[in-house]
Amino acid sequence: MGNKRALEKSQKAKAGKRLIPGIHNFCDRWCDRCTLTDRCSIFAFGKEEERILSEGREAGSEMTGFVGTMLKDALRLLNDLALEHGLENNPFADNHETDVLEEQDHYLLRTADDHADWMQKWTDRNNLRISSILSTLEETSGENYMLLKDAVEVLRWYMNFIVVKFSRALYSGDTAQGALSDSLGSAKIALIAVDRSIESLRVLQKFISDDSGELKKGIGRLERIRKRALKEFPGVMEFKRPGFDF
Numbered sequence: 202m203g204n205k206r207a208l209e210k211s212q213k214a215k216a217g218k219r220l221i222p223g224i225h226n227f228c229d230r231w232c233d234r235c236t237l238t239d240r241c242s243i244f245a246f247g248k249e250e251e252r253i254l255s256e257g258r259e260a261g262s263e264m265t266g267f268v269g270t271m272l273k274d275a276l277r278l279l280n281d282l283a284l285e286h287g288l289e290n291n292p293f294a295d296n297h298e299t300d301v302l303e304e305q306d307h308y309l310l311r312t313a314d315d316h317a318d319w320m321q322k323w324t325d326r327n328n329l330r331i332s333s334i335l336s337t338l339e340e341t342s343g344e345n346y347m348l349l350k351d352a353v354e355v356l357r358w359y360m361n362f363i364v365v366k367f368s369r370a371l372y373s374g375d376t377a378q379g380a381l382s383d384s385l386g387s388a389k390i391a392l393i394a395v396d397r398s399i400e401s402l403r404v405l406q407k408f409i410s411d412d413s414g415e416l417k418k419g420i421g422r423l424e425r426i427r428k429r430a431l432k433e434f435p436g437v438m439e440f441k442r443p444g445f446d447f
């Protein structure tokens with residue numbers, strides 16, 4: 202398939218699927234859990250690449266049409282994903298963004314960074330223990346098994362995500378206001394990640410009660426982040442993320 206055909210196919214897919222422009226800018230990147238994958242051009246882009254590769258063909262030349270139409274979004278997404286998941290030597294960085302991230306000094310970023318460090322250490326320390334509790338629960342209570350498993354996955358997913366999103370919210374250089382504000386949209390998804398992390402830490406407290414004090418400190422840190430972010434970004438919770446908020 203040539204570039205022209207790939208581009209036509211991409212445009213047809215967009216028209217047929219009623220893709221929502223910009224939906225991927227303020228989501229949590231958790232495509233496996235996303236209910237709107239069929240409305241997202243970035244997801245369609247990934248699926249098309251997988252399909253070409255699964256047929257044993259070279260994705261590069263056939264994807265040119267897609268990349269040409271979505272290059273900026275695709276690179277931004279890959280860069281964000283690398284940052285959000287703590288990938289060192291991020292190959293997708295436009296260096297400005299990673300340099301800024303390293304040099305920033307703001308309460309929200311320092312504290313969100315502390316959360317990521319603390320969370321990583323806590324999970325490293327408790328990995329075996331969590332696996333053991335999950336094994337027991339799998340035998341005794343399906344509901345509690347799912348509850349704890351979900352809480353652990355949520356905490357891991359958002360661990361580095363929060364600082365990256367607040368960094369974009371604070372330093373993206375975006376001057377747009379209201380519905381078009383990249384800054385407010387980024388702050389809102391960061392706050393959603395904070396809230397889900399708080400809920401998940403509360404779930405952990407139930408199952409690992411002898412470490413409740415340490416987990417309480419983690420919750421306190423996230424609550425301080427939340428309070429400061431609401432002050433820093435007035436009106437943030439009224440921001441409507443395309444596709445997700447109404």
Ligand code: SF4
Pocket residue numbers: 224225228229230231232233235236237238241242243244
């Ligand atoms: S909006 Fe797109 S990039 Fe975001 S989670 Fe959903 S499918 Fe993934």
